[in-house]
Amino acid sequence: MLTRCILLCTRTRTRWTSPAALSTVYAHGPRVRHCRSIHVDHPPIVPTLTTSYAHGTSSSSLLYSTLGQTLLNAAERFPDREAVVFVQDGVRKTFAELHQDVERAAAGLLALGLTKGDRLGMWGPNTYEWILFQFATAKAGIIMVAINPAYQVNELEFALKKVGCKAVVCPSHFKTQQYCDMLRKICPEIETSSPGDIRTSRFPDLRSIIVLDSRQPGMFHLDDVMQAGSSSFQRRLQEIEESISCDDPLNILFTSGTTGAPKGATLTHHNLVNNGYFVGKRIGYDWRPNSRICIPVPLYHCFGSVGGSVCMAIFGISTIFPSAGYDGRANLVAIETEKCTIIYGTPTMFVDLVNHPDLEKFDLSSVKAGIMAGSPCPPQLVKQIIDVMGVKEITVGYGTTENSPVTFFASPLDNLERKTQTVGYIMDHTEVKVVNPSTGQVVPLDQQGEVLIRGYCVMMEYWNDREKTDECISKDGWYKTGDIGRLDTYSYLKIEGRIKDMIIRGGENIYPAEIEQLLHTHPKVKEAQVVGVEDARLGEEVCACVKLVDGQECSPQEIQEFCKGKIAHFKIPRYVVFVSSYPLTITRKIQKNKLRSDMEEKLGLKK
Numbered sequence: 001m002l003t004r005c006i007l008l009c010t011r012t013r014t015r016w017t018s019p020a021a022l023s024t025v026y027a028h029g030p031r032v033r034h035c036r037s038i039h040v041d042h043p044p045i046v047p048t049l050t051t052s053y054a055h056g057t058s059s060s061s062l063l064y065s066t067l068g069q070t071l072l073n074a075a076e077r078f079p080d081r082e083a084v085v086f087v088q089d090g091v092r093k094t095f096a097e098l099h100q101d102v103e104r105a106a107a108g109l110l111a112l113g114l115t116k117g118d119r120l121g122m123w124g125p126n127t128y129e130w131i132l133f134q135f136a137t138a139k140a141g142i143i144m145v146a147i148n149p150a151y152q153v154n155e156l157e158f159a160l161k162k163v164g165c166k167a168v169v170c171p172s173h174f175k176t177q178q179y180c181d182m183l184r185k186i187c188p189e190i191e192t193s194s195p196g197d198i199r200t201s202r203f204p205d206l207r208s209i210i211v212l213d214s215r216q217p218g219m220f221h222l223d224d225v226m227q228a229g230s231s232s233f234q235r236r237l238q239e240i241e242e243s244i245s246c247d248d249p250l251n252i253l254f255t256s257g258t259t260g261a262p263k264g265a266t267l268t269h270h271n272l273v274n275n276g277y278f279v280g281k282r283i284g285y286d287w288r289p290n291s292r293i294c295i296p297v298p299l300y301h302c303f304g305s306v307g308g309s310v311c312m313a314i315f316g317i318s319t320i321f322p323s324a325g326y327d328g329r330a331n332l333v334a335i336e337t338e339k340c341t342i343i344y345g346t347p348t349m350f351v352d353l354v355n356h357p358d359l360e361k362f363d364l365s366s367v368k369a370g371i372m373a374g375s376p377c378p379p380q381l382v383k384q385i386i387d388v389m390g391v392k393e394i395t396v397g398y399g400t401t402e403n404s405p406v407t408f409f410a411s412p413l414d415n416l417e418r419k420t421q422t423v424g425y426i427m428d429h430t431e432v433k434v435v436n437p438s439t440g441q442v443v444p445l446d447q448q449g450e451v452l453i454r455g456y457c458v459m460m461e462y463w464n465d466r467e468k469t470d471e472c473i474s475k476d477g478w479y480k481t482g483d484i485g486r487l488d489t490y491s492y493l494k495i496e497g498r499i500k501d502m503i504i505r506g507g508e509n510i511y512p513a514e515i516e517q518l519l520h521t522h523p524k525v526k527e528a529q530v531v532g533v534e535d536a537r538l539g540e541e542v543c544a545c546v547k548l549v550d551g552q553e554c555s556p557q558e559i560q561e562f563c564k565g566k567i568a569h570f571k572i573p574r575y576v577v578f579v580s581s582y583p584l585t586i587t588r589k590i591q592k593n594k595l596r597s598d599m600e601e602k603l604g605l606k607k
Helices: 019-027 067-077 095-111 128-140 153-163 179-186 188-192 222-228 231-243 269-283 302-315 328-338 347-354 379-388 416-421 466-472 512-519 556-563 592-602
Strands: 003-009 035-041 053-055 082-086 091-094 119-123 143-147 165-170 208-211 249-254 264-268 292-294 318-321 342-345 369-372 393-399 406-409 430-435 449-455 479-487 493-498 503-505 508-510 525-535 539-548 575-578
Touching: 067 095, 067 128, 067 269, 067 302, 082 095, 082 128, 082 302, 091 095, 095 128, 095 222, 095 231, 119 128, 119 153, 128 143, 128 231, 128 302, 143 153, 153 165, 153 179, 153 264, 165 179, 179 188, 179 208, 208 222, 249 269, 264 269, 269 302, 269 393, 269 406, 292 302, 292 328, 302 318, 302 342, 318 328, 328 342, 328 347, 342 347, 347 379, 347 525, 369 379, 379 393, 379 416, 393 416, 406 430, 430 479, 466 479, 493 512, 503 525, 503 539, 508 512, 512 525, 512 539, 512 556, 525 592, 539 592, 556 575, 575 592
Parallel strands: 082 318, 119 143, 119 165, 143 249, 165 208, 292 318, 292 342, 342 369, 369 393, 539 575
Antiparallel strands: 003 035, 053 430, 082 091, 249 264, 393 406, 430 449, 449 479, 479 493, 503 508, 525 539
């Protein structure tokens, strides 16, 4: 078992919790007396790896439980504890109330004609109904398809056809998104159909639309679903629950589609329940029993749905959703008023928080820890979160949707170097190897290569796409992440870029993440993103897209001079463009392909 020994000294009451700190203990061994050791799951206190392969051994077994069972267990153990709070909508539900609503919704879906294995598309922002149907479909054996709430008509049509949705749940509108109007545009037959009996050759599987907030022709209202589940359907629901296997598909989540059409990653109960379980154990939900998580990340993404609602059901913790759509100020309000103890976010969200003009007006003292994930996390930003927001136990995680999603995760007790220079260490019951992308051979420790993952977390498949599935999952079960990284002797991983983001400048391979991390240490830089842009002579050149700290002025030459002597000359940005925003996905990730295109147009480089 890979363990870390935490030494508790009865003389000094000091707690050493990192390899670096422990080396200090050994160096002053004679002065440390009456110490006892507590073993927790963690890399060893001495290096053990000899090559770029690691196995996250564990003293905790994998769970064999469905998502529906986890919610039932939580409702029985913590019936009166708050499960979910949607601050903007004024919704509060205890575990008992949530479970009761879920049972009614699940029976109602059966009454509408959905059966085990059918697909239901959930299309909308962070609302109570999102979580309601996440668990209702899980109990009824229905596969929930998480549809990006920002999808437009063509993207929606692709998703519905790809997975053959039998039902779609959505609000009538949100901000500028007119959900019902878009559905009518691609399926005009809805207007003249009876609810639950849509017939269209364009979508042969589609039968029902369930609207959350208003009554629409040819569509069910949420109340219809909640009232439809008679006693006979409740008995049927119980029979179905008993027949569900942990290996059955639970969710389909579409990848971002930045390199082609979106692919439907198909994840099982076993995938998601266990990932939620070990993520929760890593951050400490098993010893933080009254945790209240502030969740601004979208539920349609694994970060929100697994780190949020799945962890909520497994550990009986409270989840706080500040607003339906992302709102930086709403996050601060929610943290203060709801006394949140944990905060989630992408790097862009945390940049917004630490630079919010009203930050000092809010009491954030309740926040003890946090998780930053979703895209590369600049070391300087981690330090700012600790220094400016006072979140001492901020952690960084890494993974992919196809891996349920987390495969590497830092401990809240890790030292600053581990938190800023790595994405943490390998998760329990998970294997990793770093290989030469050309040969597939495992590389020596601390050498760059492609990161491959194997274990319980690897998805079943891309739905109805055997070719793409076989491209990314080898016959022996290794998932190819497409990320370039290096592994150290303690199984901590440093991500240095994506193979597809790699800039090839005159034959030199350049990974943008290295340059971005350097630029984030410049005192005038708030955020930096680096892309490759077209160059007639060298093939590609380096372009830095920089956001400045409010009120600061800077020149491209100043940025370039700052880089000299810190990175190789060929990595110094040829172009420095100051920007006020970046093109973002709904999950607040940078769309680098769009950013590259925008920069080439701005710089006059397009052919």
